[in-house]
Amino acid sequence: METPATQQLAVETDTPDRHESQRRTIGVLIAGQILGGLGMGASLSLGSLLAVQVSGSTAWSGMAATMNTLGAAAFAIPLARAAVKRGRRVSLAAGSLTSGFGAAIAIASAALSSFPALLIGLILLGAGTAVSFQARFAATDLSTPKTRGRDLSIVVWSTTIGAVSGPNLFEPGEAFGALLHLPTLTGAFAFTVAAQLLAALVFYAGLRVKPPVEGPPPGDDSGITTKPDSGFSILRRIPAARYAVTAVALSHGTMVALMSMTPVHLHDNGASLAVVGMTISLHIAGMFGLSPLFGWLSDRLGRIPVLLTGQAMLLSSLVLAWLAPHTMVTPSLILLGLGWSASIVSGSALVGDSVSAAERGPLQGVSDLLMNLTGATCGALAGPVLAAVGYSGLGTGAMALVGAVTVWTLWRLLTGRQAPAA
Template sequence: MPTAHEAPNSRPPAPHVPAGIHPEQLHPAQRTILSVLVGGQILGGIGMGATLSLGSLLAAQLSGSAAWSGMAATMSTLGAALAAIPLARLAVARGRRISLSTGALIAGAGAATAITSAAVASFPLLLVGLMLLGAGTAVNLQARFAATDLAPAGTRARDLSIVVWSTTVGAVLGPNLFGPGETVGAALGLPPLTGAFVFAAAAQAAAAVVYLAGLRTDPLLTAMALRGTAGTAHRKQSGLRILRSTPHARYAVAAVALSHATMVALMSMTPVHLRDHGASLTVVGFTISLQIE
């Protein structure tokens, strides 16, 4: 059985690969891995769904101008971009288990920072918190790849789709926690518009525990052991090189970027306009959940 290429001493030993398992057969741990990823994605989705739109309201409040409300989505997206490559490298070195749980903990710390920013009325600190929260989006995206690490060709698309769909559950539930979040926040003596961030921090912490406890058979490290150095070399291809050589890849990136820009613009400004017209946080949250759905 081939093993992963020689690695630095800091890399964990190659995981045990059951005898007779071929890379294109269903690995015995795949169903468990999918269940863990689904659970983690629902929790992560609750955290992100509860904070993106509230972040725009909090940004407008702390900055004193609705013109700054879009910075919530900007900083969250920037944080996801900054976290993506380090978390991917961590996954290759230490496995998906460590990478996903680390990203979830960073996002949880971002939620706590956002609460602190409201308590001290610091707009710059809020931006830092929202940027840290962006690590949750990077985890969300990386979990989709984790679903395919050990999936055979015949079920790879289905397994990825299951994990993507599970994120929607949390993302739809999250915005509907705006109202209950304010109740919890008031009971804890927190500033207005920060209660849902408590749920976000708790959900991200729970997601980290789910990944740490559930991904004992690490999908990426096991896949690398099964496929050998050829699979590892393929994973290390430069993304920019692929974009330069593949027109369809450039088209896909442009389409995703433009559609995401439209979606985020709507999600950022809708809560501000609704609040200006007297809508409650419960109505704001329900409206955003309909948009996500």
């Protein structure tokens, strides 16, 4: 029976097989991401409105994004370990099934008017987010450093189709839910159940080859039996890994803080579900639509220039939210999505660049864990901040996260710790 390390050596020494395996893997990941993305908009957008409806308080609206991202954090390391031990097909399929089950629980919680049950459902839904994040790393299992950004970004881009369609299923979902006598705001979650079940089937049936998510470099026989350090040990030991993981986490936290409160802000100011859905769709289009461009640029120009460009776009978004919280919400959300895309694509490539192949799997799991914990924290704080100082104040507060990434990046450049093209 072949081990992951043996499989990696076999693939690395046979270039045509490697390219064919990579092409097939990318195709399967794209199909699964499209299906999984259908539930993303509903769980993050309708989830906040459903939390208000079930709890009876706007202050709890941020718990939707919080529970979803906590779930993604909770499943990040288990799914990464499953990928190492059992292969991507098992980990991605299991995560999708768990997410579909969470959507079913969210529907039941509304019927029972049980806020704790809703929180549990949203946590399980977070497994779908963890799958989406892990899929971007799965795309790089057979990549070289020269194509890592491109391959990663193509899979990130594929989420656009499902994720942009998801929020626009709000009203059709309500009509479908009425036919099934489902509670208000839960019809779209029924679509999520079906989409996640199909995604699980695609991953399990399509990812036939076990990708080498860990193992030594080609020809390094001495490393085959060496157990890699844990992700946290790698962070303590390697400054470049620590920087890359932090940049990804804070960029994600910035996006979650503002985006998760936008549906509530719009709804409280009289916007219809159609307007809310369109705004979130444009935001998600910004998150994923240009990711191949950012991936290509990160391979050609370097990770750091693209990361700094992403921070500039995030800052521009927050400035619009601060200065024009009622008239510039849509442009702000589009810039927020673009800034997230540039930062996450380049930052995720940096995570892979910072360590050896044997350490990549554990570090990716910890990166997703910290990324989602940061998002959960920002989502939890966003609700009370919105209630206390409004949408404008929320935009101002989130600028601190952008400032932290920018200052650390410039410090690394000025001290020679990071080459501009690295």
